[in-house]
Amino acid sequence: MHVPDGFFNAAVSISAGAVAAAGVAVCLRGAKRELDDRTAPMAGLVAAFIFAVQMLNFPVAAGTSGHLLGGALAAILVGPYTGVLCMAVVLLVQGVFFADGGLTALGVNITIMGIVTVLVGWGVFLLVSRVARGKGAITVAAFLAALVSVPASALAFTLLFWIGGTAPIEVSAVAAAMGGVHVLIGVGEAVITALTVGAVLAVRPDLVYGARGVAAPLVLRGPEGATTVQPERPVATGGGIRPFLLGGLGVTALLAGVVSFFASSSPDGLESVAEEKGFLGQATDHLFGSWALADYGDVGGIPVGVAGILGVGLVLLIAGAVGYAARGRDRVRV
Amino acid sequence: MNSLNVTQRNSPNVNSLEVSRLAYAYPDGTQALFGVDFTIGRGERVALLGPNGAGKTTLVMHLNGILTAGHGAVTVAGTPVRKDTLKEIRQRVGLVFQDPDDQLFMPTVRDDVAFGPANSGVAGEELERVVKAALDRVGMLDAIDRPPHHLSFGQRRRVAVATVLAMAPEILVLDEPSSNLDPAARRELAEILRSLDVTVLMVTHDLPYALELCDRSLILSDGVIAADGPTRELLADVELLAAHRLELPYGFAIPAPERG
Amino acid sequence: MVGAGHRHQLYLPGGSAVHRLPPQCKLLAVFSFALVVVATPRERFWAFAVYAVMLVAVALLARVPLPYVLRRMVIELPFVLFAFLIPVIGMGERITVLGLSLSVEGLWAAWNILAKATLGVVASILLAATTEPRVILLGAQRLRLPSLLVQIAMFMLRYLDVILDEMRRMKVARESRGFEARNFRHIPVIARSAGALFIRSYERGERVHLAMLSRGYSGQMPIIGEISASARQWGTALALPILALAVLGLSL
Numbered sequence: 001m002h003v004p005d006g007f008f009n010a011a012v013s014i015s016a017g018a019v020a021a022a023g024v025a026v027c028l029r030g031a032k033r034e035l036d037d038r039t040a041p042m043a044g045l046v047a048a049f050i051f052a053v054q055m056l057n058f059p060v061a062a063g064t065s066g067h068l069l070g071g072a073l074a075a076i077l078v079g080p081y082t083g084v085l086c087m088a089v090v091l092l093v094q095g096v097f098f099a100d101g102g103l104t105a106l107g108v109n110i111t112i113m114g115i116v117t118v119l120v121g122w123g124v125f126l127l128v129s130r131v132a133r134g135k136g137a138i139t140v141a142a143f144l145a146a147l148v149s150v151p152a153s154a155l156a157f158t159l160l161f162w163i164g165g166t167a168p169i170e171v172s173a174v175a176a177a178m179g180g181v182h183v184l185i186g187v188g189e190a191v192i193t194a195l196t197v198g199a200v201l202a203v204r205p206d207l208v209y210g211a212r213g214v215a216a217p218l219v220l221r222g223p224e225g226a227t228t229v230q231p232e233r234p235v236a237t238g239g240g241i242r243p244f245l246l247g248g249l250g251v252t253a254l255l256a257g258v259v260s261f262f263a264s265s266s267p268d269g270l271e272s273v274a275e276e277k278g279f280l281g282q283a284t285d286h287l288f289g290s291w292a293l294a295d296y297g298d299v300g301g302i303p304v305g306v307a308g309i310l311g312v313g314l315v316l317l318i319a320g321a322v323g324y325a326a327r328g329r330d331r332v333r334v
Numbered sequence: 335m336n337s338l339n340v341t342q343r344n345s346p347n348v349n350s351l352e353v354s355r356l357a358y359a360y361p362d363g364t365q366a367l368f369g370v371d372f373t374i375g376r377g378e379r380v381a382l383l384g385p386n387g388a389g390k391t392t393l394v395m396h397l398n399g400i401l402t403a404g405h406g407a408v409t410v411a412g413t414p415v416r417k418d419t420l421k422e423i424r425q426r427v428g429l430v431f432q433d434p435d436d437q438l439f440m441p442t443v444r445d446d447v448a449f450g451p452a453n454s455g456v457a458g459e460e461l462e463r464v465v466k467a468a469l470d471r472v473g474m475l476d477a478i479d480r481p482p483h484h485l486s487f488g489q490r491r492r493v494a495v496a497t498v499l500a501m502a503p504e505i506l507v508l509d510e511p512s513s514n515l516d517p518a519a520r521r522e523l524a525e526i527l528r529s530l531d532v533t534v535l536m537v538t539h540d541l542p543y544a545l546e547l548c549d550r551s552l553i554l555s556d557g558v559i560a561a562d563g564p565t566r567e568l569l570a571d572v573e574l575l576a577a578h579r580l581e582l583p584y585g586f587a588i589p590a591p592e593r594g
Numbered sequence: 595m596v597g598a599g600h601r602h603q604l605y606l607p608g609g610s611a612v613h614r615l616p617p618q619c620k621l622l623a624v625f626s627f628a629l630v631v632v633a634t635p636r637e638r639f640w641a642f643a644v645y646a647v648m649l650v651a652v653a654l655l656a657r658v659p660l661p662y663v664l665r666r667m668v669i670e671l672p673f674v675l676f677a678f679l680i681p682v683i684g685m686g687e688r689i690t691v692l693g694l695s696l697s698v699e700g701l702w703a704a705w706n707i708l709a710k711a712t713l714g715v716v717a718s719i720l721l722a723a724t725t726e727p728r729v730i731l732l733g734a735q736r737l738r739l740p741s742l743l744v745q746i747a748m749f750m751l752r753y754l755d756v757i758l759d760e761m762r763r764m765k766v767a768r769e770s771r772g773f774e775a776r777n778f779r780h781i782p783v784i785a786r787s788a789g790a791l792f793i794r795s796y797e798r799g800e801r802v803h804l805a806m807l808s809r810g811y812s813g814q815m816p817i818i819g820e821i822s823a824s825a826r827q828w829g830t831a832l833a834l835p836i837l838a839l840a841v842l843g844l845s846l
Contacts, residue, residue: 004670004673004707004710004711004714004715005628005631005632005710005711005713005714006631006632006706006707006709006710006711006714007673007707007711010632010633013632024740024743028740028742028743031742040742040745040746040749040803041749041753041796041799041800041802041803042796043746043749044745044746044747044748044749044750044752044753044799045749045750045753045757045792045795045796045799047746047747047749047750047753048749048750048751048752048753048754048756048757048795049753049757049791049792049795051750051754052754052757052758052761085742085743085746086746086750088743089743089746089747089750090750092743092747093747093750093751095718096621096624096718096721096722096730097604097718097722097727097730098604098669098718098722099666099667099669099670099714099715099716099718099719099722100669102628102632102710102711102714102715103624103625103628103629103714103717103718104628104629104632104714166703166706166707167680167684167700167703167704167707168680168684168685168686168697168699168700168703169680169683169684169685169700170683170685173683195789196789196792197789198789199789199790199792199793200789200792200793203793204793204796207796
């Protein structure tokens with residue numbers, strides 16, 4: 001799914017870049033709570049692991065290939081904020097060192113493969129692990145989180161393609177191809193995520209962010225016999241999910257604003273030239289293909305605005321799910 | 335509180351290391367330390383003996399705050415190991431890991447030895463001087479520009495010691511210093527350790543090496559200090575050793591005490 | 595930190611002028627070049643040709659063999675395949691080429707993606723071939739990339755080697771017991787080793803990190819050799835995107 005240079009138009013590339021930058025900035029702040037000096041290498045390992053996992057390419061219909069994403073795994077192992085950072089680093093390194101994914105498409109790639117997968121994956125994980133407790137529940141939650149996060153990412157890709165893909169292909173065809181393939185990949189990712197989380201949980205539960213618990217009492221052995229004391233260590237508490245949620249809302253709002261602004265002003269350079277030369281019937285036609293939404297208005301800006309709102313609505317829905325889960329969890333903790 | 339620490343530190347009588355009632359359980363609930371107590375005076379060379387799984391490595395990880403005590407306290411030269419003193423503690427406690435490959439992670443020996451002092455703000459010519467002095471003390475000055483992975487195992491361990499010496503630690507903690515060394519490298523390392531003027535805590539199950547280098551030994555077993563005394567006496571106590579799964583090599587006998 | 599004992603086939607050691615440029619200059623140059631390429635209208639064929647010539651010139655200057663660049667370009671393959679498909683399934687006006695009915699707009703889109711993606715890929719390959727990964731990260735740090743990201747990236751590169759090593763070792767262990775991954779049905783076996791791989795890699799890398807912490811590491815690599823860039827070096831590096839911008843300007 002690594003988008004190369006020139007695949008999306010300038011409006012989408014720039015807006016996604018703004019979203020990615022804002023998202024990473026929010027996560028940099030949030031990650032300070034999640035990271036201590038032992039989890040920094042953990043984040044690096046998760047990034048490396050995801051990198052390795054992404055090398056497993058599944059052949060996809062239509063001659064392209066898809067691969068595992070790893071966002072849910074990152075969120076569960078190191079927490080959502082650090083998870084986004086891990087994904088951003090993976091994509092950055094892939095772009096700069098391995099030429100995988102265009103440098104100007106970095107924003108798009110971080111948004112759809114980093115932010116969306118982590119947000120959705122963590123949201124599902126919270127929802128499921130709230131219902132049931134224990135190690136088994138965490139593994140199941142990890143499975144479901146990965147299962148849902150991959151098609152969600154494909155959906156985000158399709159959405160961006162609909163708004164500003166440069167290839168003249170029916171959005172429904174893209175949606176079908178991407179969706180179908182990524183449902184399958186989601187199953188593969190779910191298996192690998194659950195097995196990995198399960199294995200780490202069995203041997204080093206201290207390494208799983210999503211499974212932080214209360215420390216057990218300690219036994220002291222001395223000449224006077226054994227006594228039991230409570231550990232002095234402060235019990236690990238999760239960073240509140242609320243700032244994460246607010247960050248997500250901010251990011252989506254930004255997406256809405258920036259996309260609408262860019263898209264509703266003139267078509268980008270590429271398209272204007274194309275239009276002038278008659279390669280494209282109309283820029284807006286290209287933007288929306290045969291979608292019914294294109295008929296919403298004749299004024300250039302409006303349908304784009306509608307598209308933006310639709311997209312934001314979708315993300316809000318996801319964020320709402322996260323928020324719901326978070327609220328319940330806060331109550332439990334209090 | 336702070337001024338008290340300073341006076342303690344400056345006094346020659348203050349101990350290099352104090353560990354009291356230290357207990358720790360891993361997050362999975364497995365408890366490794368059950369109330370460890372001991373004290374090491376300045377300039378002492380002490381061996382910490384114990385079978386595999388006794389909690390030796392866990393204990394070592396507490397000495398510079400990599401693990402945080404679940405109960406009890408560790409004090410280095412009068413400074414308690416706490417989150418806010420970590421930076422200072424890590425300069426005072428020089429940890430030499432068992433596998434030098436874990437310790438040497440920079441492209442050249444020079445960069446590796448410079449890593450510690452550079453972190454504490456040493457730079458320029460002073461940094462170069464510190465690096466060279468540390469390498470000189472372990473006899474590895476010639477290797478300064480070589481990549482660590484081109485050195486022999488024994489040489490790498492000596493460089494690992496230099497990386498720590500460059501930080502001018504109060505106490506040098508070595509985890510299994512003699513493992514995987516051939517007899518010559520073993521003897522060279524022993525000579526280097528004897529020549530150093532720092533407090534040494536040597537974690538090992540190599541009993542002859544402990545006897546050779548340390549007058550005093552502690553036995554850590556089942557997460558508590560089971561014995562503390564002169565190395566020669568402890569090693570002569572066959573029952574004590576057997577009770578804690580320690581064994582002298584086949585054919586090795588404790589030499590008779592020196593006279594006079 | 596990533597140096598010792600690790601083979602990065604990405605990096606081709608050398609002493610050329612391109613190799614010697616400070617990493618922050620090269621990073622900025624490649625990013626700006628990619629921006630200019632993407633901003634170029636797709637009809638400006640000759641502009642793309644000039645960009646390609648510029649990259650070839652850089653490759654020659656850096657003594658990066660062209661076969662090496664071509665080999666590394668395999669990474670682009672999925673999107674190349676996709677690009678070839680666009681004209682076939684694209685919408686709009688159609689023309690017949692060699693008996694195939696192709697979408698005109700699809701052809702344009704395919705050319706657009708292929709040209710821009712290829713130029714971007716080659717520019718990145720040249721950057722990675724002339725700059726050690728560790729040094730690129732130091733450059734990123736100089737360009738004010740947040741230190742947390744740099745730190746994660748450093749650990750990532752470090753662990754990548756460990757993971758690949760462990761993968762090899764586990765593969766040998768599996769195969770010495772008669773297992774060989776031949777087709778899709780063997781994926782569960784591989785998946786099961788993923789968890790073990792993760793823990794083994796982590797515990798190896800964790801010890802290195804503890805060693806770093808023990809020597810006062812606090813999240814920032816100490817700058818041991820200064821890598822500041824002179825105005826001339828900036829000028830040399832930025833010549834690439836500036837020339838490209840000039841070409842773009844001329845073509846409009």
